[in-house]
Amino acid sequence: MIRPRKDPRKNPRGPDELAVVSGASSGIGAATAQALAAKGYHVLAGVRTASEADAVRADRIEPVTLDITVPEHVQALARRIADDPERRVLRVLVNNAGIEINAPVEVLPLALWREQFEVNLFGHIAVIQALLPFLRRSRGRIVNISSVGGVAALPVFGAYAGTKFALEAASDSLRREVSAHGVQVVVVQPGGVRTEMAARSGAVSLELAAGMSAEHQRLYGDLIDATVSSNTAFLERAVPAAKAGAKIAKVATTPRPRARYTLGTDAAFVIPLARFLPARVMDGVLAMSHRSRTTNTAPTPAPESTGSPS
Numbered sequence: 001m002i003r004p005r006k007d008p009r010k011n012p013r014g015p016d017e018l019a020v021v022s023g024a025s026s027g028i029g030a031a032t033a034q035a036l037a038a039k040g041y042h043v044l045a046g047v048r049t050a051s052e053a054d055a056v057r058a059d060r061i062e063p064v065t066l067d068i069t070v071p072e073h074v075q076a077l078a079r080r081i082a083d084d085p086e087r088r089v090l091r092v093l094v095n096n097a098g099i100e101i102n103a104p105v106e107v108l109p110l111a112l113w114r115e116q117f118e119v120n121l122f123g124h125i126a127v128i129q130a131l132l133p134f135l136r137r138s139r140g141r142i143v144n145i146s147s148v149g150g151v152a153a154l155p156v157f158g159a160y161a162g163t164k165f166a167l168e169a170a171s172d173s174l175r176r177e178v179s180a181h182g183v184q185v186v187v188v189q190p191g192g193v194r195t196e197m198a199a200r201s202g203a204v205s206l207e208l209a210a211g212m213s214a215e216h217q218r219l220y221g222d223l224i225d226a227t228v229s230s231n232t233a234f235l236e237r238a239v240p241a242a243k244a245g246a247k248i249a250k251v252a253t254t255p256r257p258r259a260r261y262t263l264g265t266d267a268a269f270v271i272p273l274a275r276f277l278p279a280r281v282m283d284g285v286l287a288m289s290h291r292s293r294t295t296n297t298a299p300t301p302a303p304e305s306t307g308s309p310s
Helices: 027-038 050-056 071-082 110-138 158-181 196-210 214-235 241-253 265-276 279-296
Strands: 018-021 042-047 061-065 090-095 141-145 184-190 260-263
Touching (some): 018 071, 027 042, 027 050, 027 061, 027 090, 042 071, 061 071, 090 110, 090 241, 110 141, 141 158, 184 241, 184 265, 196 214, 241 260, 260 265
Parallel strands (some): 018 090, 090 141, 141 184, 184 260
16 A cells, blocks of 8 residues: 655654754743753754853753854854754754833834844844755744734833734745745744843833933833833733743644744733724723733832743
């Protein structure tokens, strides 16, 4: 009897295949690298410093210097894959690197808008362009880490949300462009996840607010304080990074992935509302949620964290 030929996309993992995770020094990225290594991948974990490399190095996890905004780093990563001593294929790319700097649209300097787009969007595109030839050969998978903020933009989160909206759109186009080549593109939309980036975001917002003009203080000071307080309270109940990483690794290896996955109960609740409610109604829902958080919980120091409810 002639057996039908297996579709490689239905078996996305083989022993000792390569996976790349950017932004793997801590938080979601480090947890995802660990989860993929536990599944049998040899993970090239993107880090920026020698100390970060020492922290993430482990069995099946090989740190690589990767600032995704530096072309030489991206080119070196491609060469590392091409010259793999064991001739392993690249099966999975997880685009996770990111930064979050929050302030009102009027207040945030253009340089900080551009910096966020360089890291959260253009850097990922650079990595995708460099690694797509490898993924075509393996019929592999790209997992782009977006955010609830890629669907619903909270006040003060405009620049960060803008980068994620753009990543969502680029992911849709890419998925439709490469599906015929056997490459799958999946978006993961986390809500609040306890990571270092999220923990820092409130402090950065308050630091930027302290440098605002008196007029901007009058216009936005209370809003920024309330937003930071709300975000801090929310993160106390957020998803642990290890749980987020385990889900992303599962998404990266499931035989028949969906185009999008939410991560966390807040994402599962907010994203459908944002897609189907009229904009003015959604404004009211977010405003009520914001008020309930700030009235029920006093501001406290942010826990260690890197997702955000935006």
